[in-house]
Amino acid sequence: MSEKVKIFGVCGSARHASTEWAVKLALETAAKYDYVETEFVNLGDYKLVPCVGCMKCFGWQQPADAERPKCYEFEDDSEILLTKMMQSDGVVFGTPIYTLGVTALARIFMEKAHMFGPMSFDKFSGIMRYKPMGVITVGGVDIAGQEVGAQDIWMWAMGLGMTVSGSWPTRDDPNPMASVHGGLVSTCDARTIYGKEALSKKACRTIPPTQGWRNEKSLRNVGRHVAVAAMRCKLANKAFEEGGYEGPEIIPFTRYSVKPKKGSWVQKLMDDGRVEYVSKGKN
Template sequence: MVKILGVCGSPRTGATEYVIKEALKEASKVKDVQVELITLKGKKINFCIHCDKCVKQEADYCVIFDDDMTDLYQPFYHADGYIVASPVYNMNVTGQLATFFNRFRPNYTILKKNPDYFSSRVGGAIAVGGTRNGGQEQTINAILGFYYTQGIMTVSGGLGTYHGASVWSKDKKALGAQEDLEGLENARKIGRKVAEAARLIKLNQAT
C-alpha cells in the first residue's frame, strides 16, 4: 500500500481541517492508497532548542522532550507522500506547524546515514487564508521549504495550481472553504497528484 500522510497545522477545527480532509479523500480514490491525518490541534509540542542531543545520540526522535511529538515521528518516516495544510498567520504557517517542522532535527541522523531516505517521497502544500490574497502563496512556500530541507520532492496540482492550493475561507471556517469552489477543487488536485506520484514511484521501485 501507498501511505499518504496529511498534516493539519491549524490550532482549531475549521476551514483548514475541512480542506485537508477533502484533499485526503481525493487521494484515497487512487488505487492502492491509504491515508492518515495528523492534526496539531491540542497537541503539546515543545520548541526545538537545537541542543543537538538527538544528533549526538544518533536518535531518530527528540531525546529531551517526551511530548506529543514523540508519536508523530514514525508516521512521518513511514509515509510515501505528504499533504501539509496551514491557515495563514501573518503571511506564514502557524506557530504550531513551524514548531512541528523544527522538531525534525533528528532527521539529520537519518539523512547522514542515508542521504536518499526521503528522495522517493513526494509532498504537496495547501494554505487557507481569510482573504483572497492573504498570504497563501508565502505560506505554501514555507511548507515547500520544509520539504526541500528534507529532500522530499514536491508536486504541482497542474493547471491553476502551480505550486500548491490556495483556499479563501472568508473567515467563515468550513463554510467559507466550501464556498470557495475553485480553491477547494485545487486542494483536491493536490491530494490526487500527491497520491498518483507516490504510487508511481513505489511501483517503479518494485520492478
C-alpha cells in the same frame, strides 16, 4: 496491482476548522484510487514543545539501534508524529496563514522533522527522499501570505529531499482553480471567514460561489497528484533496487566535533570509518 501507498495528511491549525477540512478533502480525493490509504493528524491534538536547538537529535545521543525518531530534549509527541511521517509514502501538509506565514504549530513540526534532513547525523536522515509533498495554505484574505507560507513548506520539503507535488488541473477538476501550485486557498468569499468550512463552496456568500468552488478544485487536485506521485515513487524505487542501479551513499559531513555517546548512531558511523572525530578548534 498489489502495491498500496499511505498518504499522511497533516493540519497545522490548533482548530478543527478550514485547514483540517481542506487537508481531509485532499485525502478523501486521494483515497478514491483504490491503491491509496490515508492517515490524518491535526497537530493541535498533540503535544509539541518548540525546538530549543539542543541538537541532541543530531545523532550523537541517538542509540544506534533506535527504531523511531524522537525529540531527545522534551517528552512530547514528536516520536508519534515523525514515525507516522516516516512510514508514509507521501505527505499532504496544510497550514493556516498566520501573520503572513505558517502557524507556530506547523513550524514546530517542521523543525522537529529536521532530523530527516541532510544536516542531521541521525539514522533517519534521508528517509523521506524522493517522496512527494503536496502543500495547502489557507488564508482569510486573498494573496495575504498563502504563497510565502507555501514557499516555506516547499523549501522544507526540498530540504528533506522530498519532491513537491502541485495541483495541475485535471479532467475532473479543470481550470480555473484557486492555484495550480498547490492548495493555496482563501476564505475571503465566505459568509464568515473564520467559519469551520469557510473555504468550501457551500460556505460562500457569493452566487455563484466562485472562490469556494475554485478552492475545492485545487484541493482535490493536490490529493490526486500526491497519490499518483507516491505510487510512481514507490514503484520506481523498487525497480531501481531490483535493477541494481547505482546511486550515491548519502552522508551529511565526514567530520564531527561533538563527542558521541557510547552506543550512539554517530559512534557507529565513526566505528564504521564513515565519519572522523575532530576535536573543536582543530581543522
